[in-house]
Amino acid sequence: MRENLVDVIYSFDEEYRYEIYKENADLYYVWLQKKVHDDYMRDEMEFVSWSDIKDYIHKTDCLEKAYGIGNEGLRCLGGNYVTVKEIKYKWLGNFAPNISCEDKKEHITSSGNYLWHIFSWNYVEAIVGDKAKKEFERLRTKRMYSFNQFDNDEEIIKEYDELTPDFIENELVDDIYLFDQSFKWTYVNTHESMCGPYFFMIKTK
Structure with a gap:
């Protein structure tokens, strides 16, 4: 799946991110992830899926919509909600x-x-x-x-x-x-x- 990765959008505090994937010529989707800390490896952390739900975006402007969903989603979560x-x-x-x-x-x-x-x-x-x-x-x-x-x-x-x-x-x-x-x-x-x-x-x- 990683080979289809187009971009990653991080929240301002980098606690959340959306990964944007290209499924085919006319279809992208975004996948929300949240940063978690590894209790056994003190200084290391990774991002894990926050939800199994994928937001699919169709039509010719689908990549632009993917970015829009990613940015707005991060703001709604609070991770990017900086006034x-x-x-x-x-x-x-x-x-x-x-x-x-x-x-x-x-x-x-x-x-x-x-x-x-x-x-x-x-x-x-x-x-x-x-x-x-x-x-x-x-x-x-x-x-x-x-x-x-x-x-x-x-x-x-x-x-x-x-x-x-x-x-x-x-x-x-x-x-x-x-x-x-x-x-x-x-x-x-x-x-x-x-x-x-x-x-x-x-x-x-």
């Missing part, structure tokens, strides 16, 4: 941990300000402009996540695969914040032509 409000706090705390509360309130979190002001006010030194685009293109991360500055706090973060700077600039909304699952890097496209885009990666010690 914009939660992520905004995590994004700011992770990429700008040393900014004082006073500076955050004055330049970043208060009404009329933007989270990307951590870069434009030089609280955090980021790569800017075309150099930022090149750094983003060099990433080997296929799966990434995003939120928009004006997303409702209770909305769900969005998931993307292999975006390009041109697509982000032309097809996605302004003031979008992209990041990897581990929050090692972030790429921000702003609404200001003179500000950004910004790329920042946390240096590993």
Whole structure:
């Protein structure tokens, strides 16, 4: 069965995943699995079938529907149900941990300000402009996540695969914040032509 495996979609916390299989030319199906820890092998774990039920998808756009079922299923389970409000706090705390509360309130979190002001006010030194685009293109991360500055706090973060700077600039909304699952890097496209885009990666010690 593994030879028919097309892709695997992981939840944000990687506790669940959907495997997408191709059964024939016109038929795909998704299979939900959950991570379990092996009591006998302390640091190892594996994914096991969460259900014997397979969701079958037909017609020409079946692969797109398979991804849709997988992503929505993960969100419904809670494994991928991470709200914009939660992520905004995590994004700011992770990429700008040393900014004082006073500076955050004055330049970043208060009404009329933007989270990307951590870069434009030089609280955090980021790569800017075309150099930022090149750094983003060099990433080997296929799966990434995003939120928009004006997303409702209770909305769900969005998931993307292999975006390009041109697509982000032309097809996605302004003031979008992209990041990897581990929050090692972030790429921000702003609404200001003179500000950004910004790329920042946390240096590993």
